Amino acid sequence: xxxxxxxxxxxxxxxxxxxxxxxxxxxxxxxxxxxxxxxxxxxxxxxxxxxxxxxxxxxxxxxxxxxxxxxxxxxxxxxxxxxxxxxxxxxxxxxxxxxxxxxxxxxxxxxxxxxxxxxxxxxxxxxxxxxxxxxxxxxxxxxxxxxxxxxxxxxxxxxxxxxxxxxxxxxxxxxxxxxxxxxxxxxxxxxxxxxxxxxxxxxxxxxxxxxxxxxxxxxxxxxxxxxxxxxxxxxxxxxxxxxxxxxxxxxxxxxxxxxxxxxxxxxxxxxxxxxxxxxxxxxxxxxxxxxxxxxxxxxxxxxxxxxxxxxxxxxxxxxx
Amino acid sequence: xxxxxxxxxxxxxxxxxxxxxxxxxxxxxxxxxxxxxxxxxxxxxxxxxxxxxxxxxxxxxxxxxxxxxxxxxxxxxxxxxxxxxxxxxxxxxxxxxxxxxxxxxxxxxxxxxxxxxxxxxxxxxxxxxxxxxxxxxxxxxxxxxxxxxxxxxxxxxxxxxxxxxxxxxxxxxxxxxxxxxxxxxxxxxxxxxxxxxxxxxxxxxxxxxxxxxxxxxxxxxxxxxxxxxxxxxxxxxxxxxxxxxxxxxxxxxxxxxxxxxxxxxxxxxxxxxxxxxxxxxxxxxxxxxxxxxxxxxxxxxxxxxxxxxxxxxxxxxxxxxxxxxxxxxxxxxxxxxxxxxxxxxxxxxxxxxxxxxxxxxxxxxxxxxxxxxxxxxxxxxxxxxxxxxxxxxxxxxxxxxxxxxxxxxxxxxxxxxxxxxxxxxxxxxxxxxxxxxxxxxxxxxxxxxxxxxxxxxxxxxxxxxxxxxxxxxxxxxxxxxxxx
Numbered sequence: 001x002x003x004x005x006x007x008x009x010x011x012x013x014x015x016x017x018x019x020x021x022x023x024x025x026x027x028x029x030x031x032x033x034x035x036x037x038x039x040x041x042x043x044x045x046x047x048x049x050x051x052x053x054x055x056x057x058x059x060x061x062x063x064x065x066x067x068x069x070x071x072x073x074x075x076x077x078x079x080x081x082x083x084x085x086x087x088x089x090x091x092x093x094x095x096x097x098x099x100x101x102x103x104x105x106x107x108x109x110x111x112x113x114x115x116x117x118x119x120x121x122x123x124x125x126x127x128x129x130x131x132x133x134x135x136x137x138x139x140x141x142x143x144x145x146x147x148x149x150x151x152x153x154x155x156x157x158x159x160x161x162x163x164x165x166x167x168x169x170x171x172x173x174x175x176x177x178x179x180x181x182x183x184x185x186x187x188x189x190x191x192x193x194x195x196x197x198x199x200x201x202x203x204x205x206x207x208x209x210x211x212x213x214x215x216x217x218x219x220x221x222x223x224x225x226x227x228x229x230x231x232x233x234x235x236x237x238x239x240x241x242x243x244x245x246x247x248x249x250x251x252x253x254x255x256x257x258x259x260x261x262x263x264x265x266x267x268x269x270x271x272x273x274x275x276x277x278x279x280x281x282x283x284x285x286x287x288x289x290x291x292x293x294x295x296x297x298x299x300x301x302x303x304x305x306x307x308x309x310x311x312x313x314x315x316x317x318x319x320x
Numbered sequence: 321x322x323x324x325x326x327x328x329x330x331x332x333x334x335x336x337x338x339x340x341x342x343x344x345x346x347x348x349x350x351x352x353x354x355x356x357x358x359x360x361x362x363x364x365x366x367x368x369x370x371x372x373x374x375x376x377x378x379x380x381x382x383x384x385x386x387x388x389x390x391x392x393x394x395x396x397x398x399x400x401x402x403x404x405x406x407x408x409x410x411x412x413x414x415x416x417x418x419x420x421x422x423x424x425x426x427x428x429x430x431x432x433x434x435x436x437x438x439x440x441x442x443x444x445x446x447x448x449x450x451x452x453x454x455x456x457x458x459x460x461x462x463x464x465x466x467x468x469x470x471x472x473x474x475x476x477x478x479x480x481x482x483x484x485x486x487x488x489x490x491x492x493x494x495x496x497x498x499x500x501x502x503x504x505x506x507x508x509x510x511x512x513x514x515x516x517x518x519x520x521x522x523x524x525x526x527x528x529x530x531x532x533x534x535x536x537x538x539x540x541x542x543x544x545x546x547x548x549x550x551x552x553x554x555x556x557x558x559x560x561x562x563x564x565x566x567x568x569x570x571x572x573x574x575x576x577x578x579x580x581x582x583x584x585x586x587x588x589x590x591x592x593x594x595x596x597x598x599x600x601x602x603x604x605x606x607x608x609x610x611x612x613x614x615x616x617x618x619x620x621x622x623x624x625x626x627x628x629x630x631x632x633x634x635x636x637x638x639x640x641x642x643x644x645x646x647x648x649x650x651x652x653x654x655x656x657x658x659x660x661x662x663x664x665x666x667x668x669x670x671x672x673x674x675x676x677x678x679x680x681x682x683x684x685x686x687x688x689x690x691x692x693x694x695x696x697x698x699x700x701x702x703x704x705x706x707x708x709x710x711x712x713x714x715x716x717x718x719x720x721x722x723x724x725x726x727x728x729x730x731x732x733x734x735x736x737x738x739x740x741x742x743x744x745x746x747x748x749x750x751x752x753x754x755x756x757x758x759x760x761x762x763x764x765x766x767x768x769x770x771x772x773x774x775x776x777x778x779x780x781x782x783x784x785x786x787x788x789x790x791x792x793x794x795x796x797x798x799x800x801x802x803x804x
Contacts, residue, residue, distance in 0.1 A: 015781075071606050
């Protein structure tokens, strides 16, 4: 049985009185693409830095390829940090080669690889320019290339899409897919849900330092619940018409009704029930759940829970 | 090991490819040369100033001329035979010059008599002219530059007028310039000599007897007590002084290198912090390896500087050695030989490496806390003040290498590297040398350990200059720093 590239077990990290990550457990299976989602300050970067051994957890355990993260294991990992930065006076070729050599590549291989990657990314003409002469987007591409130049088994990318224009974002998505095809396992954090929807096998969602979801995309959509959106003529009470047929959770949302679907029904069943009830239907479409909605729903839930806990603690303190 | 090499290589190439490195490489020796030559240039570039003495007779004017001549005599003696002057062992040339001066020759004539005609004598700073007037009111326009006096260079302004009354009244020194004190000091010296002579004469001692007494003064030969078995006689030679000169030179070199190269560490780390490279580095290299690589890179920069300067100095030295008097050449070889002696070289190398590690680690740690040079400056000021102390100690060692203050201060770890070198030629007890070396090793290790912790705080946790203040406030009794 092969070991997972990353396992975190009940990991907690505090900075003073602030708990940045609380009781986080996650597994990144071999060959998967995992999206690490959450709003700013959710604890994503802290978790990723712990997974690499840059930060040590206060509680819990981190296993990288089955062992504690050390510099030898990290040679199998490519990391793009959230805070971008390169040596401004070096050339892209020299930087890519430098980081590849630090990860164990030979000097000549690292230079060949740098030339090859720069060519693929359309930066072939800038290989020997200084980083300070490149645009921000170009510099970011160079940093991404320096993270994957040594052909790592596991790529950890912290907000890789931020700062890139749509064309370059697409380019990066293609590159991630290519790396995955090559056999690399990929974990990336983002708050742009569309990238996760297109790329990930599974996702981990964080809010306020806690994991609020961990599963496949289907499971994520399932968590949100499905619905049919049915438009009727003004003044018609669709709820009253279809409630007796088993569709009991209906709400008017603007010019249409949102009919929640329980497990045994689908959107067509709801439409059929409305037609049978003689409703004056003007429009119909199944609700397309987006990861954004799942995210907002889960994060709001977690925040609401946190708020409740805070209030309860405050009350208890006041009572004491 | 490979990662240490890679970090060191990258940093080294980064430093030596910067134009600032080349500027320092070329400008430092030029500026040092300018610094050494500046007093001579200043003396030569100063225009001749003209003065006049208003008196009955020429007694005071003669005494003043003799005083003014002494400086030029000293300069010529030093040029003719520097080693002989320093060691008080005059060569034939110097003796011939001294005899000519004693016989009443002018400096120019004495120089010619000593066979130093090729030496270009600097012009005199002050030259006497005949008084253009005899009372203060009439002489004032000359002093104010409204009227000029006739000189060998044509009409020139009068710099000063000295009124010497016939009786024992006050001598008055008139000049428009109140900042240059040289002539005034010489006037005072001349007056002191005249007064002394008068007092001796009054007591029945004639100037001839005084001159005779001066001539009969016996030479004092400095001898050094050595073990009876030693075959190098008791005569004190340049070989005896060479270790002291060499130790001062090496202590200064160490100070200069630490002072100049540790800045590279500071700047390099600030660049990495402000460019946010730490996370990429820390996931590729172990922190101790990264620090070692960085320290090694700057050490290599220092060695490069030293090597280039040493090669350049040797080439220039070799080119000039043909024109150099044999005794000066021998003295230089003597000092170079003393530098290369293991008894001095070994502690010097250890002091340099350990001192560099100690200060280098501190500057690395400081750099990791700062985003800008301005931030770094607030933390650097106390360090620079501390680094100035060894410089003062070098000055103390020049006059008294066995001073107790050097012995005491050498036990303060931050000064040990510099002061151990200065103390080595005085042959301190072996236990003390070993003790100081051990102290340096321990201090370097403690500083490296602390610096790596501070570096980690700065690089990983983003601690900054503000946090240093908080740490200090936490340490103060009765004060609690904020946590965050």
